[in-house]
Amino acid sequence: DQLIGENSSIQIRDYGSGQSASAGIRGMGANHTQVYWGNIALNSNMLGQSDLSLIPAGLFSSVLMSQNAAGNLYGSGGIGGNIILSDVPTLLPQPTWKLVAEQQLSDNLNFSTQLKIEYSDSTKLIQTKFLTTNAFNKFRYVNKLEAGTPVLRAENARFHQHHFMQSFLFRINEKKIITADVWLTDSHRNQAFTSSNQQDRALRIKTSYYFFGKYNFTLAYLDEWLKYSDENVNILSNSRSQRISGRMDVFFKKNDIWGKQLGLTFNRNSAKAPGYTVGAKELDASIFFNNELKINRLKLDILLREEFRQRKLSPFLYTLRLKALQDFPFKLELTHSRNIHYPTFNDRYWQPGGNPDLQAEKAFHWELNLAGNPSIENTESRFLSLNSQISLFHTRLNNRIQWLPTDAGYWAASNVKRVHSSGLEIQLPLKLKLNDFKFEWKNTYALTHTIDRTPNADSFGNQLPYVPLHKWNSTLRMSFLDKISAAYIHNLNGKRFTLSDNSKPLPRYHTGRFLIHWNPQQNLHINLSINNLWNVDYEVIQGYPMPLRYGELGVDWVY
Numbered sequence: 001d002q003l004i005g006e007n008s009s010i011q012i013r014d015y016g017s018g019q020s021a022s023a024g025i026r027g028m029g030a031n032h033t034q035v036y037w038g039n040i041a042l043n044s045n046m047l048g049q050s051d052l053s054l055i056p057a058g059l060f061s062s063v064l065m066s067q068n069a070a071g072n073l074y075g076s077g078g079i080g081g082n083i084i085l086s087d088v089p090t091l092l093p094q095p096t097w098k099l100v101a102e103q104q105l106s107d108n109l110n111f112s113t114q115l116k117i118e119y120s121d122s123t124k125l126i127q128t129k130f131l132t133t134n135a136f137n138k139f140r141y142v143n144k145l146e147a148g149t150p151v152l153r154a155e156n157a158r159f160h161q162h163h164f165m166q167s168f169l170f171r172i173n174e175k176k177i178i179t180a181d182v183w184l185t186d187s188h189r190n191q192a193f194t195s196s197n198q199q200d201r202a203l204r205i206k207t208s209y210y211f212f213g214k215y216n217f218t219l220a221y222l223d224e225w226l227k228y229s230d231e232n233v234n235i236l237s238n239s240r241s242q243r244i245s246g247r248m249d250v251f252f253k254k255n256d257i258w259g260k261q262l263g264l265t266f267n268r269n270s271a272k273a274p275g276y277t278v279g280a281k282e283l284d285a286s287i288f289f290n291n292e293l294k295i296n297r298l299k300l301d302i303l304l305r306e307e308f309r310q311r312k313l314s315p316f317l318y319t320l321r322l323k324a325l326q327d328f329p330f331k332l333e334l335t336h337s338r339n340i341h342y343p344t345f346n347d348r349y350w351q352p353g354g355n356p357d358l359q360a361e362k363a364f365h366w367e368l369n370l371a372g373n374p375s376i377e378n379t380e381s382r383f384l385s386l387n388s389q390i391s392l393f394h395t396r397l398n399n400r401i402q403w404l405p406t407d408a409g410y411w412a413a414s415n416v417k418r419v420h421s422s423g424l425e426i427q428l429p430l431k432l433k434l435n436d437f438k439f440e441w442k443n444t445y446a447l448t449h450t451i452d453r454t455p456n457a458d459s460f461g462n463q464l465p466y467v468p469l470h471k472w473n474s475t476l477r478m479s480f481l482d483k484i485s486a487a488y489i490h491n492l493n494g495k496r497f498t499l500s501d502n503s504k505p506l507p508r509y510h511t512g513r514f515l516i517h518w519n520p521q522q523n524l525h526i527n528l529s530i531n532n533l534w535n536v537d538y539e540v541i542q543g544y545p546m547p548l549r550y551g552e553l554g555v556d557w558v559y
Contacts, residue, residue, distance in 0.1 A: 009425050009446035009471055010065065010081075011493075012052070014540045016192050017108065017547050018137050018159040021052040025067055026393060027421035027450025027467045028080030032341060035083045036074050037183075039247055040206055040220040042085075043077070045269040045282075046241050048344035054187055054200055056131055058102070058114050059165055060085045067393075072303050072319045073290060075265065077341045079363045079397060087127075089169045089179075095121040104527075104554040108547065109136035125169040133161045137192070139547035142537040151548065159189030176211040193544065196230035216249040239273035241345075261290040275350040282345075284309035299323040307340075314340055315362065330372035337365045343413070347401055353412040359399045361415075367393040391425040416457075419464065421450040440477040446470070452500065459500040466541070468508070470494035482519070488533075489513045498542045509538035525556040 022030035031048035067081035288305040307314040319337040400417030479485035512533035
C-alpha cells in the first residue's frame with residue numbers, strides 16, 4: 001500500500017502499521033477498486049474489496065494500475081479502477097540457478113525475511129518464494145485522549161504474516177506454454193487501540209495454458225478464511241469464502257488496421273458466515289469483445305461486455321477510446337465508458353440488514369488525456385526528458401449502496417446515493433542524465449471533487465467522507481554510477497471530512513521519506529529509509545494515529 005500511495009494519485013485508506021488498508025481511486029470507494037492476480041479477481045465476494053496489507057508487493061515483479069474505464073478489459077466493478085499484480089517469468093537459454101535473500105528490520109521491532117529460489121532453462125522455470133514478517137510493531141504515536149497528549153508506544157498492535165508462492169512454467173514446444181501458481185497466506189494480527197484480534201488464511205491456485213500465441217485458458221481456485229475475536233465484548237466470528245474462476249481469451253491480428261480479442265469468463269462464488277442464515281452462492285459469466293481500428297491518423301479501441309449475474313443480463317457495458325496518432329510531441333486521447341458494480345454477499349444476505357433486492361451500482365465515465373514527451377540530446381552524453389500528462393475526468397455513479405441506521409436499532413443496506421466525481425490529474429516527471437550522474441524529479445497532483453448528488457439528501461453538494469480534495473506526491477532522486485542513489489519522497493494529503501455533512505474535518509498533513517540505496521557489489525544491495533521524516537502527528541482514518549518517525553534497514557543478496 002505504501003508503494004501505491006507514494007507513486008500515484010490513489011488514496012490509501014490506512015488504519016495504521018500492520019492494520020487493514022484499501023485503495024480509493026478518483027473518489028470512489030474501496031469496493032470500486034478491483035485487485036487482480038494476473039487476470040483473476042481477488043476481491044472478497046463477502047466484502048467486495050481487498051485488504052492491501054495482506055498483499056506484499058515483494059511477491060510480484062509488476063504492480064500496474066488502471067483507472068476507471070481502462071479496467072473494463074479485466075471485468076466489471078472497477079468503477080474507480082484496477083490494481084493488477086503479475087510476475088512475468090523469463091526462460092533462459094542455459095540452465096541457471098538464482099537465489100535472492102532479503103532481510104528488513106525497523107526500530108519498531110518489525111522483522112521481515114524473503115527468499116526466492118529459481119531454476120530456469122530453455123523449456124522450464126521453477127520458482128519458490130517465501131516471505132515472513134514478525135512484528136512487535138511498537139511504533140510511537142501521539143495519544144490525543146490523554147492530558148498533555150503524550151507520545152506512547154503502541155500496544156496490542158503485534159502481527160505476523162507468512163506467504164508461500166510456488167510457480168511453474170513449462171514450454172511444451174514453440175507454440176505451447178503451461179503455467180501453474182500456488183499462493184498460501186497465513187496472517188495473525190492484533191487490532192491496534194482495541195482488544196480484538198484477526199486471523200486471515202488463504203489458498204489460491206491458478207493455472208494457464210497458452211498456445212499458438214492466440215489462445216489463453218486460465219482456471220483458478222480461491223479459498224479464504226477469516227476469524228475475528230474480541231474477548232471483552234464476547235465476539236467470535238468465523239467466515240469462509242470460495243471462488244472458482246475460469247477465463248478464455250482468443251486473439252486475432254488481421255492486419256495493421258484491424259485487430260481484436262474475444263473472451264469468456266465464469267465465476268462460482270460461495271461463502272459462509274455467522275450473519276448468513278444459509279450459505280450464499282452465486283454463478284456469473286461474461287462475454288467480451290475488444291476491437292482495435294486504425295483509420296488514417298486515428299485509433300479507436302472498442303470494448304464491449306455483457307454479463308450474466310443474479311439470473312439477469314447486465315446492462316450493456318462498453319469502453320470507447322479514441323486516440324490521435326499525429327506526429328506532434330503530444331498525444332490526445334478521449335474515453336467514454338459504462339461500468340457496473342454488483343452488491344456483495346454481505347450487502348444482500350447479512351442478517352440483520354442485508355437487502356436481497358438491492359440494485360447494482362451503475363456508472364458512466366468520461367475522460368480526456370493529454371500527454372507529451374519532448375526531449376533534448378547532444379553529443380556530450382547529456383539527456384533531458386520531460387514526460388508530462390494531464391487527465392480530466394468525470395464519473396457519474398447511481399444507486400450507490402450505503403449502510404444506514406434504522407429505527408429498529410441496526411444498520412441496513414439500501415441504494416440511496418447518487419455521486420458525481422470530477423477532477424484533474426497531472427503527472428510531471430523530469431529526468432536528467434549527465435555522464436554517470438542521473439537526476440529525476442517526479443510530481444503527481446490530483447484534484448478530486450467527489451460530491452453527493454442524492455436528491456433531497458441533507459448531504460447534497462457535500463464532498464464525500466475521506467476523499468481529499470487535493471493530493472500531491474513529489475519524488476526527488478539522484479544516483480551515481482548505478483552504485484549509490486538517494487531519494488526524498490514528499491506527500492501532501494488535503495483536508496478530509498469524516499461525516500457526510502462535512503462538519504468534522506481531519507486536517508491536511510505532509511509526510512516525508514528519505515531513502516538511500518547502495519550497491520557495494522553487483523549482487524549486494526543495502527537500503528536505508530527514514531519514514532515520516534518530519535515526525536508528523538496525523539491520522540488517515542479518524543481514531544487511528546499513524547506512526548511517528550521510524551527507520552528501516554534492508555539488505556538484499558543475489559546469488
